[in-house]
Amino acid sequence: QVQLVESGGGVVQPGGSLRLSCSASGFTFSNYAMHWVRQAPGKGLEWVAFIGYDGSNRYYADSVKGRFTISRDNSKNTLSLEMNTLRTEDTAVYYCGGRSCTGAVCYGPYMDVWGKGTTVIVSS
Amino acid sequence: QSVLTQPPSASGTPGQRVTISCSGSSSNIGSNYIYWYQQLPGTAPKLLMYRNNQRPSGVPDRFSGSNSGTSGSLAISGLRSEDEADYYCAAWDDRLSGVIFGGGTKLTVL
Numbered sequence: 001q002v003q004l005v006e007s008g009g010g011v012v013q014p015g016g017s018l019r020l021s022c023s024a025s026g027f028t029f030s031n032y033a034m035h036w037v038r039q040a041p042g043k044g045l046e047w048v049a050f051i052g053y054d055g056s057n058r059y060y061a062d063s064v065k066g067r068f069t070i071s072r073d074n075s076k077n078t079l080s081l082e083m084n085t086l087r088t089e090d091t092a093v094y095y096c097g098g099r100s101c102t103g104a105v106c107y108g109p110y111m112d113v114w115g116k117g118t119t120v121i122v123s124s
Numbered sequence: 125q126s127v128l129t130q131p132p133s134a135s136g137t138p139g140q141r142v143t144i145s146c147s148g149s150s151s152n153i154g155s156n157y158i159y160w161y162q163q164l165p166g167t168a169p170k171l172l173m174y175r176n177n178q179r180p181s182g183v184p185d186r187f188s189g190s191n192s193g194t195s196g197s198l199a200i201s202g203l204r205s206e207d208e209a210d211y212y213c214a215a216w217d218d219r220l221s222g223v224i225f226g227g228g229t230k231l232t233v234l
Binding site: 035037044045046047050059060061062095097107108109110111112114115116117 | 156157159161163167168169170171174175180210212214215216220221222223224225226227228
């Protein structure tokens with residue numbers, strides 16, 4: 001079945017780094033535009049980053065620009081989020097989500113497949 | 125503070141019709157589609173509405189969406205206990221070059 005599984009979350013000190021992964025199965029991952037979305041404890045959803053189906057387009061929220069890098073390996077059906085210079089406010093559940101889109105305009109918030117999330121805690 | 129403004133809470137009794145609003149600006153809702161997500165407690169968000177008023181397969185027709193100018197709304201008719209959840213609107217923002225979410229509306233079925 002269609003599935004996204006996030007991994008790589010954990011506890012890290014402020015200023016530290018972490019790499020999240022999102023493993024896809026049950027569908028043609030290389031046709032999917034993908035996002036990372038996070039949710040701080042007790043808070044709402046916050047979009048983090050987007051990457052096009054072929055990795056050619058990438059967008060970031062201002063809050064993570066310059067610190068986070070989204071990437072994908074279509075040969076391994078994997079989406080990644082490299083997080084550096086982590087802050088306490090980055091503490092959240094991180095979800096990957098996406099939809100089948102290989103056109104020119106795929107960056108909208110259209111995500112019909114989601115993972116269950118991985119938890120990142122930034123604390124000293 | 126979210127760029128898209130939603131009421132923090134809404135409520136209704138079973139069978140009632142409830143509407144959740146989402147207010148934005150010309151750089152987001154005014155020029156791009158609205159999307160709606162439902163998040164049940166402890167679960168990942170689920171796409172409820174795309175391109176203003178399109179329902180994904182499996183979403184009951186009790187749910188409907190609309191977009192007018194720089195605001196939009198989600199309507200739920202025939203309210204059911206299983207509709208109790210958090211609801212989020214989202215849109216692309218041309219000025220920010222990014223996706224923005226509303227702050228979310230907690231729907232309580234009384």
